[in-house]
Amino acid sequence: MNVAAIDTPALVVDLDAMQRNLLAMAGFARERGLRLRPHAKTHKSAWIAQQQIARGAVGVCVQKTSEAEALAAAGVRDLFITNEVVGDAKLARVAALARDVTLAIAVDSALGIDRLAAALHHARSRAGVFVEIDVGHGRCGVSPRAAATLAGSVVAHGLRFAGLQAYHGRAQHLRSAQERAAAIAAASRAVQDALGALAAAGIACPLVSGAGSGSFVLEAASGLWGELQCGSYVFMDRDYADNAALTGAPRFEHALFVKSQVMSRAADHAVIDAGHKSHAIDSGLPRVWGRDDLQFVNGGDEHGILRGAALPALGETVWLVPGHCDPTVNLHATMLGVRGGLGRGVVERIIAVDARGCIT
Amino acid sequence: MNVAAIDTPALVVDLDAMQRNLLAMAGFARERGLRLRPHAKTHKSAWIAQQQIARGAVGVCVQKTSEAEALAAAGVRDLFITNEVVGDAKLARVAALARDVTLAIAVDSALGIDRLAAALHHARSRAGVFVEIDVGHGRCGVSPRAAATLAGSVVAHGLRFAGLQAYHGRAQHLRSAQERAAAIAAASRAVQDALGALAAAGIACPLVSGAGSGSFVLEAASGLWGELQCGSYVFMDRDYADNAALTGAPRFEHALFVKSQVMSRAADHAVIDAGHKSHAIDSGLPRVWGRDDLQFVNGGDEHGILRGAALPALGETVWLVPGHCDPTVNLHATMLGVRGGLGRGVVERIIAVDARGCIT
Numbered sequence: 001m002n003v004a005a006i007d008t009p010a011l012v013v014d015l016d017a018m019q020r021n022l023l024a025m026a027g028f029a030r031e032r033g034l035r036l037r038p039h040a041k042t043h044k045s046a047w048i049a050q051q052q053i054a055r056g057a058v059g060v061c062v063q064k065t066s067e068a069e070a071l072a073a074a075g076v077r078d079l080f081i082t083n084e085v086v087g088d089a090k091l092a093r094v095a096a097l098a099r100d101v102t103l104a105i106a107v108d109s110a111l112g113i114d115r116l117a118a119a120l121h122h123a124r125s126r127a128g129v130f131v132e133i134d135v136g137h138g139r140c141g142v143s144p145r146a147a148a149t150l151a152g153s154v155v156a157h158g159l160r161f162a163g164l165q166a167y168h169g170r171a172q173h174l175r176s177a178q179e180r181a182a183a184i185a186a187a188s189r190a191v192q193d194a195l196g197a198l199a200a201a202g203i204a205c206p207l208v209s210g211a212g213s214g215s216f217v218l219e220a221a222s223g224l225w226g227e228l229q230c231g232s233y234v235f236m237d238r239d240y241a242d243n244a245a246l247t248g249a250p251r252f253e254h255a256l257f258v259k260s261q262v263m264s265r266a267a268d269h270a271v272i273d274a275g276h277k278s279h280a281i282d283s284g285l286p287r288v289w290g291r292d293d294l295q296f297v298n299g300g301d302e303h304g305i306l307r308g309a310a311l312p313a314l315g316e317t318v319w320l321v322p323g324h325c326d327p328t329v330n331l332h333a334t335m336l337g338v339r340g341g342l343g344r345g346v347v348e349r350i351i352a353v354d355a356r357g358c359i360t
Numbered sequence: 361m362n363v364a365a366i367d368t369p370a371l372v373v374d375l376d377a378m379q380r381n382l383l384a385m386a387g388f389a390r391e392r393g394l395r396l397r398p399h400a401k402t403h404k405s406a407w408i409a410q411q412q413i414a415r416g417a418v419g420v421c422v423q424k425t426s427e428a429e430a431l432a433a434a435g436v437r438d439l440f441i442t443n444e445v446v447g448d449a450k451l452a453r454v455a456a457l458a459r460d461v462t463l464a465i466a467v468d469s470a471l472g473i474d475r476l477a478a479a480l481h482h483a484r485s486r487a488g489v490f491v492e493i494d495v496g497h498g499r500c501g502v503s504p505r506a507a508a509t510l511a512g513s514v515v516a517h518g519l520r521f522a523g524l525q526a527y528h529g530r531a532q533h534l535r536s537a538q539e540r541a542a543a544i545a546a547a548s549r550a551v552q553d554a555l556g557a558l559a560a561a562g563i564a565c566p567l568v569s570g571a572g573s574g575s576f577v578l579e580a581a582s583g584l585w586g587e588l589q590c591g592s593y594v595f596m597d598r599d600y601a602d603n604a605a606l607t608g609a610p611r612f613e614h615a616l617f618v619k620s621q622v623m624s625r626a627a628d629h630a631v632i633d634a635g636h637k638s639h640a641i642d643s644g645l646p647r648v649w650g651r652d653d654l655q656f657v658n659g660g661d662e663h664g665i666l667r668g669a670a671l672p673a674l675g676e677t678v679w680l681v682p683g684h685c686d687p688t689v690n691l692h693a694t695m696l697g698v699r700g701g702l703g704r705g706v707v708e709r710i711i712a713v714d715a716r717g718c719i720t
Contacts, residue, residue: 063661138629269498271499300529301642
């Protein structure tokens with residue numbers, strides 16, 4: 001099928017651009033001697049996870065138990081749930097999954113460790129346990145000094161202490177390079193504090209895992225992180241592209257688009273058939289691809305409104321670069337993988353969003 | 361299953377509250393002698409559509425062709441696509457669907473009418489055609505005076521002119537009663553202008569359809585609208601509840617909730633497992649139900665952050681009232697229908713979101 005025949009709105013992946021992004025990140029990690037474990041919360045696709053693993057990734061991260069289950073069912077064998085689970089029913093699922101795949105999970109409470117240990121014991125399975133420290137985001141994770149206490153509890157329960165989970169989500173979206181450098185410098189101090197506390201307690205730390213697409217160059221340069229969790233680089237959304245580039249960072253291309261059509265025209269605006277049921281707007285509105293002269297105005301759940309001097313005609317195709325790729329992908333059952341560009345390309349592959357809506 | 365056993369996060373419908381909402385709106389329409397055609401873009405569920413029809417609704421509205429297809433496949437027999445379709449492939453689907461169900465659709469362009477007529481002719485099917493006028497939203501729809509030209513074109517193509525589509529989306533969310541009254545007064549003048557133009561052209565207007573949950577009392581009082589399209593009343597989200605009530609409006613209750621769990625605790629905040637992959641934030645953040653002392657802070661795709669003096673404990677259940685019900689429902693494959701309240705109720709029904717993700 002030609003790109004022209006794709007009905008709208010539709011989520012389209014430029015496979016050529018995505019492949020260049022995959023190679024650029026894999027090359028960066030290899031050159032620095034770092035493990036790459038891309039975050040699959042971005043694409044929620046077993047096929048893309050396998051593309052990443054085929055290029056050297058050690059496995060993928062997920063954020064939710066049900067995401068791990070969905071990707072495992074679709075063939076991914078090495079998964080890290082970079083998030084806390086404290087419900088007993090869900091921990092039973094975690095423990096069951098750990099029988100089938102190589103699994104790791106984050107903890108940030110004594111209660112969470114107790115319950116995880118009980119679930120794994122009951123299921124007779126094993127999982128790597130990362131202690132999450134708050135490195136500046138102000139969300140999950142304990143203080144650096146408390147890491148040693150929790151790691152000690154992990155070990156005391158007979159579980160495998162896999163290292164520190166240290167991810168600064170908010171830092172990814174600070175626009176200037178200076179702001180991000182300052183945030184990751186502070187995060188590095190937090191990691192050093194935690195490593196110091198672990199050493200004082202006589203606990204070896206096998207790995208520090210973290211970093212995102214906006215800051216990974218900084219974590220890589222710190223010498224502290226051994227594993228990068230970047231996710232969005234694969235698609236490169238509008239929000240990440242709005243960041244000032246960091247020195248030494250590979251250049252990633254937009255690879256995720258919403259194809260839309262002008263469905264209504266007035267004298268001063270055009271209405272397209274893509275609203276925020278087609279693309280997430282939590283990180284701002286999409287950009288009109290190739291038409292920087294057009295302004296996208298929020299038109300609600302099912303419409304987008306375009307303003308500008310040279311408006312597209314009724315029926316014309318309009319391509320959008322979503323503001324935020326992760327929740328945009330989550331809105332769709334499939335992504336259409338295109339070869340040969342958005343203009344004259346062909347649909348080579350229908351990519352299932354295997355973990356769509358997997359929020360538990 | 362008891363409510364307590366529902367894994368989190370999950371979308372939960374309080375069936376008792378929803379039923380009271382359904383009865384209140386059905387009673388309002390009946391007392392005013394108005395047709396009620398609730399908008400199914402809110403719930404995307406054939407079962408809820410049937411509940412509405414069983415209480416007197418003439419059918420339901422949808423916004424997208426694929427929504428109509430999904431609900432028709434699940435047994436809904438009378439559908440109005442309150443939106444424009446101009447793509448030939450999609451119009452072929454519209455025309456095919458019109459063979460199976462009673463279908464209406466909106467138009468706002470000569471091109472759209474030409475193509476719709478061709479598609480219906482080719483499929484040998486019939487559909488009601490509403491001419492959409494812009495009554496103040498500034499999105500789709502022609503000017504009131506242009507309505508007569510388009511209605512004439514509908515008739516000239518041998519299609520059935522069903523009336524005017526006149527919906528003021530933006531007016532629904534104006535907070536004060538005065539602002540909404542002014543907006544619907546202006547919309548009423550636009551409808552009158554269009555009716556005048558139609559009369560001058562000798563075209564009878566069978567029906568004016570429109571109105572939403574924030575303003576329908578005003579459209580009903582105008583004597584112009586004959587059909588109400590309200591959707592959100594069934595669930596009543598935080599955004600609609602923030603509106604000042606209109607005199608004479610039934611009181612709707614919150615009936616849609618996200619059940620979540622505290623998964624991480626710090627001294628100054630709690631983190632719950634529901635972020636904006638669980639609830640849409642386009643109309644603002646959710647409210648913590650029954651805990652007005654807690655402030656919900658955006659924690660990203662998979663987390664919510666709570667601040668307040670008396671924070672819930674790790675593992676505790678937290679109920680959210682979503683900011684905007686329509687795109688929240690669209691994030692979920694199912695809604696769990698509960699009887700007997702959120703505290704000690706039981707899950708009576710798993711409600712499929714039949715038209716989830718139906719954006720084409």
